[in-house]
Amino acid sequence: MASLLTLQVFALEDENQSRLLGYELRLNGKSTQRAFAEAKEEALRTTVRLERNGKLIALGLLVDPSGLVLTKASSCIGAREASLANGERYALRIRKRHEPTDLALYQLIGEGDEFPAVRWSNLSNLENGSWVLSAFHELQEIRVGVASGKTRPIEREGGVMGVILGSSSKSPQGITIREVVPQAAADKAGLLSGDLITKVDGRRVKTSNHVVDLVNDKDPGDVVVLSILRKGDDRDFRITLGHRSVTFDLFNRNMQMSGPVSKRKDNFPLVFQHDLPLEREAMGGPVFDLNGKCLGINIARVDRVTVFSLPSKIVRERLEDFLSELDAR
């Protein structure tokens, strides 16, 4: 009898061991989300969907009762329409852009409602492990997580062609292109492996480092002109430079598993980092603390576990500047 009992206990324990935690109880489950109460409502009320041709391209945040919206500039090019969590739709007009912070200011155009506006956090340094939350892109749910790395500046990464260069000593006539990354800028411009680079923007080049330096001084989107020696013929190629992340991430297994990431994820004056599971199209939206105060703007989806956010201090300074530039006109 005693042994039977112990066997039953085993069976129970075993079931226990192999059970999985229900989705609703997980970090981003519905049950956990409910605890965020007012902070959740605040996030949903002040986040805006920005659309182009009926497709979501970015989120933004309402910063003023008159319907001014801040968002990520490089994500929302061509945004025409906006919608709110309550279903209201508005036309959009761009007012201001600012390259260094990648922020843009839009105006919602419609009936003169009083719009809700975010309340700002004054926190200057978000401690690791602090709860953060943002609206999910449908504006029905939120996503929650924690600040996961130190607040810091993110250095600039220059534009890239997407080529691997040979050493310069091999050929006295120019720098050999050893490999061309498929689909990258150089490939699209028609460069081939084996081509020799003789000049960059009219300047003669002798070493591969020289080529790299000249190109890296330019930004993604800039054009560089390469003079190429191919089978004895001289030809010029115009290459529109790409983003380092997009060009070389193809080789990185982490990035293969990450899904779409932001094109621009470098060169920010200051960011904090968190682990919210947000899509690339959710960038430009606000991130909040437990009190529903806005900590900043999600400015880049870096990989499957990393989002960079511009802290509220930087965002508010930029907003002030935008507003005073508008007043001055």
Place this chain on the structure above:
Amino acid sequence: MSFRFFLLLHVQLCLFSQLPGEVLEKQAWEKTSPQSLEDLREIQSQLQSLLPEAEKSVVSIETGDGAGSGVIISPEGLVLTAAHVIGSTGKRMKVRLHDGKRLSAVSLGGSELSDAGMLQIKGRKDLPFAPISAKDLSSVGDWCFALGHPGGFDSRRGVIVRLGRIIGKKDETMQTDSRLLGGDSGGPLFDFEGKVIAIHSRVSTQPDQNFHIPIESFHANWDFFRDQSILTLESLAEGGFLGISCQESARGLLVIGVLEGTPAEKAGIHAGDLLTQMDGKFLSTRENLTISVSQKKPGELVRLTYERDGNLLSSEIKLGRRSEE
């Protein structure tokens, strides 16, 4: 005299301050799920109180052909990590402490089954280290936090922290919804008492269902790993073979299947038998049994002790060869 009195008083104060917490209610992280902002704040403040010490024990491991993470668990520099981070035994590598200092290390042992691995930092006796959990203390639903150096050491970014809960724990794997990235491999998973309960192993295609090596795997094979032995899938083919599959339970290994024509079948082992010992040593995990058996040669004899219908039985079994089956 007065010092002693002070000590006594202090002990009493501690007791008093402990008591109300124990009798009143559960901590926020012990509830089925957080109910309020107050619960969330409590979880946050517990996490943030544990972080500074926990972070100091995390290392970035530079193997020469990549970077992983690990956690120091003794002042002499014994490091728990993943087998796929160290690769093989006796390899020289570098580790970077939380402050960026580079130290020499050598890989010890591990197992490709669970992915558990160990390495030893050389020439130090005063390193910051994390306490490890005893076995069987963590379970599904527990809150936890993952630390690591994804993409290698970065002083401006620091150690990365991610919060989650244990979503599954079975045999030699634990799953959490703590988010992980390559380079986190080998890093520690902590419970809400600040003890290491697992080591990061593999990322899942689902970002919120990642895999870890439970600390139980280290406890069960501690000496084997530390003494520079590694169980590779290759070495399994050459070692001894029993021919059973089993599940872990609190008192031993429950046999769930016996392959036809194998040594286990010939010796009369049945599904439902509860294996407790091999050659007089307690069997704590499936991996422990696999390692013990594979370290013997085909043809060698082992003595298995097991329970059946409340009776304690024991059989001597001549091991076979895996490739023959």
